[in-house]
Amino acid sequence: MLQPFDPAQWLHVDAAALPKDRREQFLKRKRAIELYADGATDAMLREETGLKRRNVYRLIADRCMQQADDGTVLGWRGALPFFRIKAYTRYVAPKVDPWGDGAVGALQWLFSSPDGHQLEAKFRQQILGKTRALAAPRQPRQSLFHWFIEELRRLGYEQRGEWPFNVERMGYVTICGFIDKVLSENPQRQREILGGIDAVRKARAGDGAERPRLQAFERVECDAHKLDSRMVVMVPSPHGGQEARKIHRLWVVVLIEVASRAVLGYHLSLGRECSAEDVLRAVKRALTPWCPRELQFSANAYVPGAGLPSGRSPRYLGACWNEFSVDGALANICARVERPLTDVVGARILKPQDPHSYSSRRSLDDRPFIESLFRHLAEGGFHRLSTSTGSAPKDKQGRDPDAAAQASGFQLEYAEELLDTLVANYNAIPHSGLGYRSPLEQLDFLTSSASTTIRTADPGEVQRMVGIRKLCTLLGGAHTGRRPHFNFANARYSAEWLCLRTDLIGKSLWLHIENEDDARYASVSTTQGFYLGAVRAAPPWHQTPHTLYMRQAIRALQKRRLLHLSGSCDAVEELVRYAESCADKKLPPHPAYLQARRVLQSHAESLAGQSMVALAKVAAFPAAATPAPGRIEPPAPAPDPPEPAVVLPPMRMAQQW
Numbered sequence: 112m113l114q115p116f117d118p119a120q121w122l123h124v125d126a127a128a129l130p131k132d133r134r135e136q137f138l139k140r141k142r143a144i145e146l147y148a149d150g151a152t153d154a155m156l157r158e159e160t161g162l163k164r165r166n167v168y169r170l171i172a173d174r175c176m177q178q179a180d181d182g183t184v185l186g187w188r189g190a191l192p193f194f195r196i197k198a199y200t201r202y203v204a205p206k207v208d209p210w211g212d213g214a215v216g217a218l219q220w221l222f223s224s225p226d227g228h229q230l231e232a233k234f235r236q237q238i239l240g241k242t243r244a245l246a247a248p249r250q251p252r253q254s255l256f257h258w259f260i261e262e263l264r265r266l267g268y269e270q271r272g273e274w275p276f277n278v279e280r281m282g283y284v285t286i287c288g289f290i291d292k293v294l295s296e297n298p299q300r301q302r303e304i305l306g307g308i309d310a311v312r313k314a315r316a317g318d319g320a321e322r323p324r325l326q327a328f329e330r331v332e333c334d335a336h337k338l339d340s341r342m343v344v345m346v347p348s349p350h351g352g353q354e355a356r357k358i359h360r361l362w363v364v365v366l367i368e369v370a371s372r373a374v375l376g377y378h379l380s381l382g383r384e385c386s387a388e389d390v391l392r393a394v395k396r397a398l399t400p401w402c403p404r405e406l407q408f409s410a411n412a413y414v415p416g417a418g419l420p421s422g423r424s425p426r427y428l429g430a431c432w433n434e435f436s437v438d439g440a441l442a443n444i445c446a447r448v449e450r451p452l453t454d455v456v457g458a459r460i461l462k463p464q465d466p467h468s469y470s471s472r473r474s475l476d477d478r479p480f481i482e483s484l485f486r487h488l489a490e491g492g493f494h495r496l497s498t499s500t501g502s503a504p505k506d507k508q509g510r511d512p513d514a515a516a517q518a519s520g521f522q523l524e525y526a527e528e529l530l531d532t533l534v535a536n537y538n539a540i541p542h543s544g545l546g547y548r549s550p551l552e553q554l555d556f557l558t559s560s561a562s563t564t565i566r567t568a569d570p571g572e573v574q575r576m577v578g579i580r581k582l583c584t585l586l587g588g589a590h591t592g593r594r595p596h597f598n599f600a601n602a603r604y605s606a607e608w609l610c611l612r613t614d615l616i617g618k619s620l621w622l623h624i625e626n627e628d629d630a631r632y633a634s635v636s637t638t639q640g641f642y643l644g645a646v647r648a649a650p651p652w653h654q655t656p657h658t659l660y661m662r663q664a665i666r667a668l669q670k671r672r673l674l675h676l677s678g679s680c681d682a683v684e685e686l687v688r689y690a691e692s693c694a695d696k697k698l699p700p701h702p703a704y705l706q707a708r709r710v711l712q713s714h715a716e717s718l719a720g721q722s723m724v725a726l727a728k729v730a731a732f733p734a735a736a737t738p739a740p741g742r743i744e745p746p747a748p749a750p751d752p753p754e755p756a757v758v759l760p761p762m763r764m765a766q767q768w
Contacts, residue, residue, distance in 0.1 A: 113172050118148050121175070121186025133192045140190040143167045144175065207277045217274040218285050226266055234259055238293045239300050249304050252287050259286055315472035327557035328565060330369040330434040331458070332481040333393070333443065335362050335385040338530075339500045340493040341516040344523045344700055344708075355517055356700045363488070363530060364393040367481045368432070370557055372542055373420055373550035374484065374534050375430075376401070379527060381705040385440070387447040388627070388660070391577045394448075394456065397421070398429045398573045403535070406528050416551065417535040423551055426558070429567040431456045436470065436478055439463035451576040455568050484537065492533045496521070523705070577627040579659060582638075585609070588616040597622055597635075597646065600659050601666050604633055604646040612643075622646070628710050629656040651676050655683035656714045657707065664703030683707060 126134050126141075143160040144167060153164040162170075174189030177196055189196060201216030222231040237258055242250065260281060263269065268276060275282030294301040302310045343355040362380040367373065376397025380389040401422035406412050420427035435458045437443035444462045452458045463473045470477045493499050494506070497515040501507055515521075541547040548556065558565060579600065587593040595612070596605040599622050609615070620643070622633045631653055635643045647653060652662065665682050668674040674685050690704035 113168065114176065116148070116171070116176060118144055118186075121184065122188065124187045124191060129191075136192045137190060140167075140170060140192075141187065144171060144190065147171065205274055207274065211278050214274055214278055214282075218282065218289060221274065230262060230266070233262070234289075235293055238290055239297055239304075249307075252290060255290055256283060256286050309475075312472060312474040313476060316474040316476035325370045327370050327554060327563065328368060328430055328432045330436055330461075331366050331375065331397075331432045332369060332436045332478045333364065333366050333390065334438055334478065334481045334485070335364045335380070335389070335440070335442075336485040336488065337362055338493055338526065339489060339502060340496060340521075340526065341498045341500065341512040342521045342523055342526050343516050344705065345520075355520060357513060357516060358523060358700065358705070361523075361526065362389070364389050365481060365484060365534070366393055366397045367484055368420075368550075368554065369436075369480055371550050371554035372480055372484075372545060373538050373554045375420060377530070377534055379530060381709070382660075382702045385442050387442050387445050388577060390442055390448050391451060392627075394452070395573060395577055398431075398456075398568050400428055401535075404528055404531050406532070408525055408528060409532075412528075412532040412536075414536045414539050416539040416549065417532070418538060418551070419535060420538075420551065420554060424555075426565060427554075429570060429573060431566040431568050432458050434458060434461050436461040438478065439470070439473065455572045455576050457566060457568075487537060488530070488533055492529060493526075575623070575625040578623055578625045579627075580621060580623040582619050583622050584619050585615050585617065588613060596649070597633075599633065600624070600630065601662055602630075602652045603649040605649060606644060606646040608644050609646065615643075624659070628658055628713065630659050630662060631656060650678040651680050651682040651685075654681045656710055657683045658710060661686065661703045661707055661710070664701065683711075 124137075126137055129137060139160045139162065143156055143162045146156055146159065147164070147167045151164075156162055156164050156167060170190060174196055175185055175187070177185050177189060179185050179188065185196060188194065199216050199219075201220045205214050205217040205220060207213050221227045238250075238255060260275075263275070268274075275285070294304065299311075302314055306313075338361045340361075342358050342361070344358055345355060358381075360383055362382070362385045363377055364380060364385060365377045366375045368375055376393055376395075376399075378389055378393035378396055380386070382389070397419075399421065401419035403413055403418065403422075420430065435452055435456075437460060439462050442448070444460055444464060449460055452460065461468050461470050463470045465471060475482055489502065494501060497510060497519065498512045498521050499506070500512050538550045541549050542553070545553045557563070581599060583597040583599050585595055585597060587595040594605055595609040595616060596603045597620075604622065619638065621636045621638065623636070624630050624633045626632070631648050632645055633648075634645050637643065661683065665674060665676070665686050668686070668689065669676055674689055676682055676685060686701075686703060687707055690701050690707075
């Protein structure tokens with residue numbers, strides 16, 4: 112008995128895609144089915160379509176009403192001419208002749224035998240199951256074929272001379288076809304086996320059609336990228352002159368605004384791995400003014416209009432965003448980063464660790480714009496140099512990047528200049544995804560409306576966002592016979608005004624290093640928020656500006672008996688002397704030494720007339736120089752007596768580019 116059906120609910124087929132003869136046959140069948148559903152008689156069917164009523168009944172019952180592989184009713188697909196709706200089934204044992212014929216459906220017959228049911232289940236498990244810990248997730252067909260043949264030998268098929276041992280290739284093509292069929296029936300596992308974890312993650316993401324339309328400064332993408340290039344730094348040799356020391360690992364942390372594709376800021380990290388401080392430095396640079404560098408390798412490397420938003424207009428200075436999209440690395444999501452982003456920028460972190468966030472699928476397509484920027488930095492910049500290592504070993508093409516860096520003298524300063532020009536020019540180059548506007552032009556267009564408001568961060572909070580804050584106890588006092596002091600970050604901090612505040616002995620106070628490049632000074636405040644004053648680190652940390660990372664590295668070298676510190680020496684000078692005395696060992700320079708060069712160079716520029724540049728910036732962007740409202744700034748520390756300053760030797764620039 113034919114069940115009730117409604118042809119209007121069936122899935123349609125594209126009749127125009129069929130050949131002419133088959134299209135005409137299908138249209139006759141389709142018309143006959145529609146007439147049958149309307150209750151047409153046999154005479155009416157014969158007159159209009161030429162088909163008998165019983166043939167139309169069989170067409171509907173045996174083909175159209177059958178279930179398809181996807182679980183739906185075949186419908187109009189069952190009316191297609193020469194469309195097979197049932198797989199071939201063998202009902203007699205295969206008999207192979209001397210020419211190899213007669214083995215059609217042999218594997219299906221084997222699986223239907225008493226021993227074959229368990230064998231089929233085991234073979235499917237072998238294809239789809241998890242591999243051993245040391246094995247690759249993708250098993251070659253040859254290994255699966257050998258496993259199946261060995262199982263058949265164990266069951267005695269070879270002794271009895273049965274299929275596949277009575278054919279030439281032992282059924283290799285048929286068995287491989289069954290492997291492909293099993294994988295296609297399990298698309299999720301197939302994707303994991305053939306494509307790996309990257310294919311699984313990519314399948315979780317869409318094609319971008321449902322991507323939300325974001326406003327300017329609504330979302331920022333942040334990530335770190337390792338520069339695929341070798342470079343050197345000139346280190347004074349203890350035997351006179353200078354010697355080139357190779358640097359093997361540099362990271363750049365970039366922030367890009369999603370709506371306009373404009374790079375807001377970046378930071379070049381000299382450490383072996385990126386840290387939370389590097390992320391905060393990149394955020395800080397995105398909130399502070401940008402100005403072009405004085406380039407050594409070219410006078411016209413910047414294209415017209417190149418720059419970062421903070422250097423383009425005062426309204427972009429300190430512009431805040433709402434969402435901070437990262438890849439989930441601990442350096443991006445730790446409390447050290449999340450707290451300043453919330454307090455200073457007012458942004459929340461979009462991280463894969465949040466199960467309610469779209470980024471929990473951990474796909475590269477979740478942050479496509481910054482990944483595209485990294486390809487631009489690589490293919491359009493560092494991969495074009497002879498010192499490039501490429502993204503893979505095959506990209507070297509027989510070149511020796513280490514020898515090229517040594518011969519050409521490609522120094523760290525050149526890499527910094529090249530990186531700055533690449534980023535600044537990227538913001539000024541027309542983008543096809545922006546209607547052939549540049550990212551900076553697109554940002555101007557998105558913020559040109561009078562109703563658009565841009566939140567800005569407090570300049571004072573921005574300057575202090577990378578600093579370290581810790582709750583410390585004031586030690587010493589009259590009962591111990593020692594000067595009141597704090598033990599903070601491997602150093603002792605004190606001041607003259609602390610000797611008069613005996614009421615603070617034993618209390619917990621907040622110490623805050625506000626300038627991350629000068630850990631000599633720290634501000635002191637109570638747990639109620641009252642600012643008390645500033646303290647200074649005791650010898651040997653009182654002379655030269657330094658970071659906490661440099662201090663930590665110096666302490667580590669001291670524990671290994673590689674440095675000797677005393678109250679009359681300068682710890683930073685000892686670090687520089689130690690790093691430069693190891694020039695003969697051909698070792699890469701210590702990251703703390705590279706950081707010391709940067710800090711001391713910046714300090715020397717600030718003391719050698721660079722204040723005019725700072726005054727020009729203040730005149731252009733007066734908001735950056737305005738102190739935070741409602742906050743008492745610490746008094747300037749008393750000038751120290753003249754002392755020998757640690758001056759780095761001049762950095763000789765390479766003669767070749």
